[in-house]
Amino acid sequence: MLSATRPFLAHPFDDEKLKEECGIYGVIGLADAANFVALGLHALQHRGQEAGGIVTYDPVEGFNSARRFGYVRDTFTKPDVMATLPGSLGIGHVRYSTAGSKGHTAIRDVQPFFGEFAIGGCAIAHNGNLTNAAALRKQLIERGAIFQSSSDSECIIHLMARSMQKTLAERIKDALRAVEGAFSVIAMTRTKLIGVRDPLGVRPLVLGKLGEGWVLSSETCALDIVGAELVREVDPGEMVVIENGEVLSSRPFAPAKSRFCIFEQVYFSRPDSIIGGRSVYETRRQIGVELAREAPVEADLVCPVPDSGTPAAIGYAAESGIPFGLGITRNQYMGRTFIEPTEQIRNMGVRLKLNVNRALVKGKRIVLVDDSVVRGTTSRKIKDMIIEAGAAEVHFRIASPPTAWPCFYGVDTPERSKLLAATMSEDEMRDWIGVDSLKFISLDGLYRAAGEANGRDPLAPRFCDACFSGDYPVAPSDKIEEGFRMKAAE
Secondary structure: OOOOOOOOOOOOOOOOOOEOOEEEEEEEOOOOHHHHHHHHHHHOHHHOOOEEEEEEEEOOOEEEEEEEEOOHHHHOOOHHHHOOOOOOEEEEEEEOOOOOOOOOOOHHHOOOEEEEEOOEEEEEEEEEEEOOHHHHHHHHHHOOOOOOOOOOOHHHHHHHHHOOOOOHHHHHHHHHHOOOEEEEEEEEOOOOEEEEEOOOOOOOOEEEEEOOEEEEEOOOHHHHOOOOEEEEEOOOOOEEEEEOOEEEEEOOOOOOOOOEEOHHHHHHOOOOOEEOOEEHHHHHHHHHHHHHHHOOOOOOEEEEOOOOOHHHHHHHHHHHOOOEOOOEEEOOOOOOOOOOOOHHHHHHHHHHOEEEOHHHHOOOEEEEEEOOOOOOHHHHHHHHHHHHOOOOEEEEEEOOOOOOOOOOOOOEOOOHHHOHHHHOOHHHHHHHHOOOEEEEOOHHHHHHHOOOOOOOOOOOOOEEOHHHHOOOOOOOHHHHHOOOOOHHHO
């Protein structure tokens, strides 16, 4: 049922995919900053579709904010909303709830968060997840803090309030030294735009230039939409402070080896973004090439599960010599909202979103390429659709290793017991889904596709791949307190 507290209904059949984290964006030195932020958030919409928010600062009007449920295009394009956000400095956030209230999103959980301190106001937008947020929250409440949201990100504001540092930038450093987990943070004061990445660089953050102004963004695609030039990535463990047209860099954390989230390469980032100087599209295409080398099969047609499986399917087809075809069509107009799902509509399942090109697949041996398998329920439904359309055989090829471990760094994953790969072998998964063959790319193959020629170094992996390997670069303190068992403890 739609309600005042949750007017934005996630589509009932989207729970098979790992949910996007969040997208953050900020600009300084640009007139009508809110319009630029709205455009940037629109380009980052794939990272969070539940809600969004913008905060701006104007010397006359002061700090102003707007937070809304739903898509950016439906909310932050309205003149009456944008007129309330004057100024040449602003930050924004698009949200999917990885921490805080889930299933009943409240407007109080929508970022950016704002705090008025004795030394001035500060707004923050956070992408990631703080793995010690529950313990921090308990300590802060015991010391008198009054929380307004259920989000882990609000801990940063309260930690800043307790810092004795003389500037807001220094207070942000203080606060972030006390947290654990993954974070890319964009913050703003009356005169500064600030960007920070955690020491491992798990979540992305890039710096761009637009005329005399500067831009911070989760991805490069959101620089492209406003015509900004990519300057560089913000380094892991780096803080950049932009004021009066200058960028000052500092390293407030102890040095650590980077562990960027490899699932950004597989699924989260837009294919037209650049990560580490490398096209996301090219990495995904190369995943398909590696997958064809590792798991060949005799077949007549390679088909992607749209849209995220398309680049890998193109690579698989090119390497294998099997023709590529769009055997499945996605309904581009359904989005992530739909009519209230009655039981009859629920039974229609994935057909509401995908439809098989019967004339193309009939009588053929089909290789279906998808980005991941989480619970496996959608994979079963897609296989049934392909068989009903007359395919002779169905072979699944997955552009990531088996997802066997939950993520605690800003990605909403099910409990481990609900992950298919945590409870079944590959052969058991093949039989449960009901396909002729099922193969995942190896972890080494994924690393090779991402530019590591020798595959994964088990002693010093370049990426965070905990959802595949169980190798967590930061212990999830809160979850361990709740009884979660790390791989080494099993």
